[in-house]
Amino acid sequence: MSNLLRNSLLLVLAASPVLVTAQDLSGDNIRSLDGQVQEIKSDVLSIASELNTLEERLLFPSHTQVSLFVSIGQDEEFRLDAVQLEINGELASHHIYSFKELDALQNGGVQKIYTGNLTTGEHQLNVTMIGKLKNGKDFNESGSFVFTKGVKPKALGITLAGPGFGSGGIKVGDW
Amino acid sequence: MSRLSLLLANLLLVLLAAMPARAEDLNDLYFGEALYFAHQGLYFEALERLDTEVLQHKQIDEPELDSLFVHIDDAKFSLGDFELRYRMHHRAGRAIRAVLEGAVDEVVRNDAAYRLARIHFQKQQMEDALLALDRVDGEIPEAIRDDIEFLRANVYLAQGKQLESVDVLKSLKNSDEYSGFASYNLGIAYLQNGQRALAIEQLDRAGQIQTRDASELAIRDKSNLVLGTVLLENGEFERSLPYLNRVRLDGPFSNQALLSAGWAAMSVEDFERAVVPWSILVDREITDSATQEALLALPYAYGKLNIHGRAAIHYGRALDSFGAEIQKLNASVDSIRDGKFLEALVREEIRQNKDWVIRLRTLPETPETYYLMDLLASHDFQTGLQNYLDLADLRRKLLTWGGGFDAYDEIVEIRTGHYEPLLPDVDEQFRKLDSRMRLRVEQHKTLVKRRDDLLTSPRPEFLATPEEQMLLERIAVLEAKAAMNFASNEQTLVRLQRLKGVLSYTLRTEYHARLTEFDKNVRNLDQAMAMVQGEYDEYVRNRQAVTHSFEGYEKPMRRLRAEVEQSVEEIDRLMARQGHLLEVLAIEKLVARRDHLENYGDKARFALADSYDRATQAQARLSETP
The missing domain is CATH 1.20.5 (Single alpha-helices involved in coiled-coils or other helix-helix interfaces)
Incomplete structure (x- = not known):
């Protein structure tokens, strides 16, 4: 032993x-x-x-290509649950965010949420976001925007912010 | 202990691998998209996006106009980071080295040097790591100042340069991030350098740090366990006990500490005191090697206390436990040989949990993974395992892409079938229109030139109406005839001159009005021509797009399909080799544990018989006593 x-x-x-x-x-x-x-x-x-x-x-030739990107404004603390996009009244995308995806957005990531084909000219984009505020209250916000598709590929950035925090709302701009 | 072993083995890498920086004021969507994937741990997707983006940036004639221009250094750093995280060490560093050798400011260069050193450290290239660290000079970003020194100390330790390491670690004593780890590593550096007294002093200090942080508490326990073990090894049994007792009872090092505390007590023949930790230990997780040893050690202590009956009971219990565990190990070996281990490893749903390796044991017919925790914690096995999982992911991706080729072929086929019959007629019509269009374009150019010429050198006759032009020509003919005919009277010539004068008068007096009208008409024509040209261009673009929609895919698709198939074959080959290696390692480990347990079993069997004899003899002696 x-x-x-x-x-x-x-x-x-x-x-x-x-x-x-x-x-x-x-x-x-x-x-x-x-x-x-x-x-x-x-x-x-x-x-x-x-x-x-x-x-x-x-699938997306350059002269008809339209891409939409989603990002979250800096220092935003709301919880984004889902985003819905309509182009010319047609559903383009409906995305429900996982914890990891939301974390990636909050850390500066940019999500390509939609790529499709549109003719040149003006188009209507409706953005709806659903989420929860820091105080636990649910919120739902929509915005309507017009954009022009030219002969080059179009990339639009959608920046989301919780209502009542920072500049707030949904912003759409060219990138 | 196993989970923490894994934690500690990877601790340094975790500490050294900084997350990709938040892209403040991000201007480049595709860099942002790469970060979106990287923050989710999807490094393949992140690399694929960012690699393409950086490559495209390099090919641009005026890169300063590209949105990536302001982020290019960050993007290159991130490429290196992603490659490192995706375990592509051979490629990682290439982009960072490019930054380091470029004309960048001190802060950026120092950041690059640190990242490069980190890559070399992870590739176990210590000389290169030190060379990279030596390039750090001048202003150092505050956020990585301690990181640099901690890395330097670890490089020295890995090189066996304990003295150098000691100097660096001393400077980190007050670091917010590294004080706990530096304190422990300093003790280890002293120990490895043969400075035993200093090592004991330092480990003693590291074993008393006040903290609530889980990883620092683990380091504190480890310091105490190491110190206790060092003293035990040196025969200083009494002195080792307080350090072993400092290890938290619910901590990951507690089993080993309890076992050692028992042996320390046994060594000074304090058998009763040895029974205490071992009695706690025998009721713990049976797969732990310390618990298994305690199953044998506890009855040994009872034997020393001459309580042979209880010793016999505990030896019996040990035999039962060893037998059950040997059966479990045999079943585990069989399960690995049947390929269940590899099947379980690649199951996606189980990997959603951070303790997925431990959870493998809950799946039916999978091996007992607790026995593999030490192996799983080893660097090489981790590399092999991660490679196997990466290969499985790549295989899944390739098979999905491979399935897409048929759909692409169908799209191209449908488009070809639709457009090819239409295009000859369309092209024929276009050719006719095109020649008319060219003619009109030339006419438009002539008119524009005439207008421009008239603005600089007026020519009224150019703006004559067709009727006036006819009259002027008629007058010219009559004048010529009059000149030839000497019989013409003076009056005819005067009449011709008068008529010519009337026309000239009209042309000159109406010249500005006519020029204005002409200019207005040319401008209207400009607009019409621009509209026609726009439609013409749009038609050309659409016609090109039609061609591009079905032509030029066959060759690249065929090549890519072949490359995908070849890659799947290559991955299958690599997975088979990698998987076999993992299985062999796991089986070796399990067989070693089984042999160990069989050895324990033999000892237990012998000791059980011995204890029964002694118990019986004692009982006999008691009955003989009047």
């Missing part, structure tokens, strides 16, 4: 301070595979980029 004490001490020592514990036997194999995984990641990223460009060209 005295071996038990020695073994136990060895176990304790195994838990003593080391910066990194690596599986030495498998380390080389894993590192070699790691390099190959990084290569395939790079290849797939390049496929994704090319495919997206091709897809955009096929």
Whole structure:
């Protein structure tokens, strides 16, 4: 049984301070595979980029392309639950936000919420946002905007702010 | 302990990997979109967006007019960050190095140098990390001042330069962010440098920090456990006990501390005191190696106290527990060999929970993951595991894209079928219209030029009406005839002159009015021509768009389809290798634990028999006693 004490001490020592514990036997194999995984990641990223460009060209040609982006104004503390967009009276997008998505927006992320095709000329955009204020009260706000689609791709930014906080409301502008 | 081991193993990386900065006053939507994905942990999507955006920015003739221009340094930093977070260390740093070597101000350059050093550290390239840190000079951003020093200290520690590390860590004693970690690491640096007394003093200090922060409490426990272990190893059993007792009973290091406290007491032959921690420990999570050892150690202590009956009961309990755990381990090995471990690892729903690896054990037919926690916490296994999960994600993406090609082909086919029969007639009509259009454009140009010429050198005859022009021509003919005919009388010539004079008078006196009218008509024509030109241009654009809507897709689609298929094949190959490696490592670990438990079982069996004998002998002695 005295071996038990020695073994136990060895176990304790195994838990003593080391910066990194690596599986030495498998380390080389894993590192070699790691390099190959990084290569395939790079290849797939390049496929994704090319495919997206091709897809955009096929589905949303530049002369009819319209993209709408959503962002949240700085220092806004309201909770955005959903956004609904209508273009010329037709439902274009209805997005319900997950916690992660909302967090990403609050940290300065910009969401591409809609990409579609429109003819050149004037169009009507209706934006509705649903959310909750810091005091727990539900709110629902809408805005109606007119924008002009030219021959170039159109990108519109929709900046949302909770009512009663900051400048408030829904703002739409060219980007 | 296992979860915290994982936490501590990754602690440094977590501390060093700063989140992408909030894009204040963001001007570039696509950079914002990349951040939107990055903040959700979707680094593949973030990289794909930002890489394309930065590439397009580089190809622009006047980049200063591009919306990314003001963010380009941030964008390059973020590219490096995203690549790092997506575990693409080979690529990470490329963009940051470009910033570092560019003409940027001190603050930006120092930030870049720090980020580059962090990348080298994570790639375990310590010399390069130090070289990058040495480039930090002049004004340092306040937010990363301590980060730089903490990184420097860790690079020194990783290089075995404890003395240098000690100097740096001392300077972080008052850091808000790093004081706890620096204090512990300083103790470790002293220890590794052979400065035992200083190490004990420092770890003692780190083991008494007042804090409510969970990670600092864990560091405090670890300091006490390490210090207790160092003393125990050195035979200073009594002295080790207070430090081991300082470890919180509900903390992640408590099992190991309880086990060591028991052995320290045993070593000074204070068997009763050894029973106390071990009695607590035997009722804890059975898969923990400290608990399993305590199952054997507790009856050993009872034996020393000559309570052989109780010792026998506990040895029996230990045997039962070991037997059950060996069965569990065998089932776990079988489950891994059947591929259940890898199947469970890639299940999306279980990964929604932050403790997903632990939750694997709740799934049917999956291995007992508690036994794998140490392995899961190791850097190489983590790398392998994350790579396996990334490969599985990539595979899912590629299969989805692969499914889209048929739909794209169908779109192109429908468009081709619709437009191709229409286009020859449309093009024929357009050619006719085009030649008429060109003629009118030339006529318009001539009229504009004539108007412009008349403004600088007046020519009244140019503004004559068709009737006047006919009359002028007739007069000219008659004048010529008169000149040839000597018989013409003087009166005829005078009449011709008079008629010519009347016409000239009209042309000259009405010249300005006629020029104004002409100008007005040319301007109206300008408008009409502009409208026609607009329609012409729109037609050309639409005609081009029609061509672009179905032509030029076949080759790239075919190539991309082949690339997707090849990538899936390559990923399948890599996943098989990576998965096999993970399975082998997991099985090795489980088999080692099983062998260990079987060894414990043998000892328990022998000790159980011995305890029964001794208990029986004691009972016999008692009965013999009158």
